[in-house]
Amino acid sequence: MLKLVAAILVLLFLGPVAGVVSVAALMNPAAISCLSGSLLVGDIPDSLTATTRDGRSITLNRQQLTHAATIIATGGRIAGVGREGVLIALMAALTESNLRMLANPTAYPESVNFPNDGVGSDHDSLGLFQMQSASGWGTVAELMNPEYQARAFFGGPTGPNGGSPRGLLDIAGWQLLDPGQAAQAIEVSAFPDQYQNYQPVAEAILSALTRGRPSTGDAVRPALPETSRVVFPLPAGTFTTSDSFGWRNDPYTGERRFHAGSDLPAPAGTPILAIADGIVTFAGQRGTYGGLIVLEHTVGGERVASYYAHMYETGIHVADGTSVAAGQHIGDVGSAGKSTGPHLHLEIHPEDRTSRPSTRCRGSATTAQQVSTGLT
Structure with a gap:
């Protein structure tokens, strides 16, 4: 269903296999990550x-x-x-x-x-x-x-x-x-x-x-071509892994909190690459993210957003509204915002109007083994 999400989880756990994964091979609908979503307000319940x-x-x-x-x-x-x-x-x-x-x-x-x-x-x-x-x-x-x-x-x-x-x-x-x-x-x-x-x-x-976008907004959003490949967001050999998507002890407070992404420590200035073809919907400073770039992609006819966080202001190399290609250098690793050291914080946001993010994320424990099941 949302194949790009499964692809990124596989890449994060298993590494950049030849740097590119065919979207056609990503067929496991159970391996779907989910994140907190945007700040666009949808229908207000009674x-x-x-x-x-x-x-x-x-x-x-x-x-x-x-x-x-x-x-x-x-x-x-x-x-x-x-x-x-x-x-x-x-x-x-x-x-x-x-x-x-x-x-x-x-x-x-x-x-x-x-x-x-x-x-x-x-x-x-x-x-x-x-x-x-x-x-x-x-x-x-x-x-x-x-x-x-x-x-x-x-x-x-x-x-x-x-x-x-x-x-x-x-x-x-x-x-x-x-x-x-x-x-x-x-x-x-x-x-x-x-x-x-x-x-x-x-x-x-x-x-x-904020579980979904208003339907009237879809008509004015730019059309995006179907993505044909997925690229690892950092060059091979430049990174390690630390905190993954899921529950963890917050490094600042020590409290058990949900971590809505995967962290890839790398030297400051390491190039950050777009994971897929898409368009920039945000590029700038945003709260705990520090320098943030948000890209939107189309996969299997559905929208998926990727978030790249903690860049310094000078480490952002794209602007709102510009198109990017998979593997394009969009920014540099930094340590801005709520960060304990230089790293890329990557999030994948599927647009799902039917499920509540908190239920989908916190009620499941996706492992690398589950994600890779059914992939070729």
């Missing part, structure tokens, strides 16, 4: 039930999920935020307001004149992230706008506050922090440990709301 880290079940309604979609879409438009930055924002909004736009008539009587989901009573705080106008986050009218609050939370060069108060992108090294710690650095709560409790809920929201 409700979603998820469990917090401490075991409490909560159900979010469509209005709450619509606010979550606003946060996701806003983060997806801001360079450097990425999926992990959006996860942090969702954790913060879940903790602060349970994803509700809260007015505060005691501190700001005029706030009830704006669309809201109820009344809050936390001092002089407003909205999804419980921001305070008096602290410089914005006017009451601005803070009663969900998109404005999301932009303020993410901050950075395009944020509305110019770094004061600090948004996520204004915190140096936020990618290296635990997500709960990053949320606390922005919210400065009296209960700093509370954000981590909502991480599983935030992950469930991301999985549910």
Whole structure:
């Protein structure tokens, strides 16, 4: 079904056999990897039930999920935020307001004149992230706008506050922090440990709301020719292997976390090669990825995206919208973003509208033996 995914797993485990693998030989549909997907919001469900880290079940309604979609879409438009930055924002909004736009008539009587989901009573705080106008986050009218609050939370060069108060992108090294710690650095709560409790809920929201692309978007996406070959992403003899796709102990926190790719340590500056013919859909800096290139390919009539991460800014040699050939030098190995040393972090993202990424990834343990079964 998604043959390129199986091909890359085989290549990563077994090495670049002659550098090229025929797509026609990749016929094992069981050997399908899956990853976290994009930040394009799909259909919003009427409700979603998820469990917090401490075991409490909560159900979010469509209005709450619509606010979550606003946060996701806003983060997806801001360079450097990425999926992990959006996860942090969702954790913060879940903790602060349970994803509700809260007015505060005691501190700001005029706030009830704006669309809201109820009344809050936390001092002089407003909205999804419980921001305070008096602290410089914005006017009451601005803070009663969900998109404005999301932009303020993410901050950075395009944020509305110019770094004061600090948004996520204004915190140096936020990618290296635990997500709960990053949320606390922005919210400065009296209960700093509370954000981590909502991480599983935030992950469930991301999985549910970004499981596929809107059908209307497919019509404007460029047509891609069928790929005829798959190339190993690094030159032979230049790399070793370390962490593979799957569960591992995070090298920064020591916690058991899912690793959504394969790591190939190599000297800084080692050429990174496109694994297949395709088109560049992103090339730039993005959150924990550091320098990131995203390519889209067509295999068996289906779209597959490949992600190449941790390049330095000067190590990116392609631009958005350009076509590339399998084996083309697209970038150089670096150690930008959340990285412990020079390496290529490679992810393969099949576009599957019917399966939830978290279920498909975390419920299966694909091994090299399983992947190679049925391949010739």
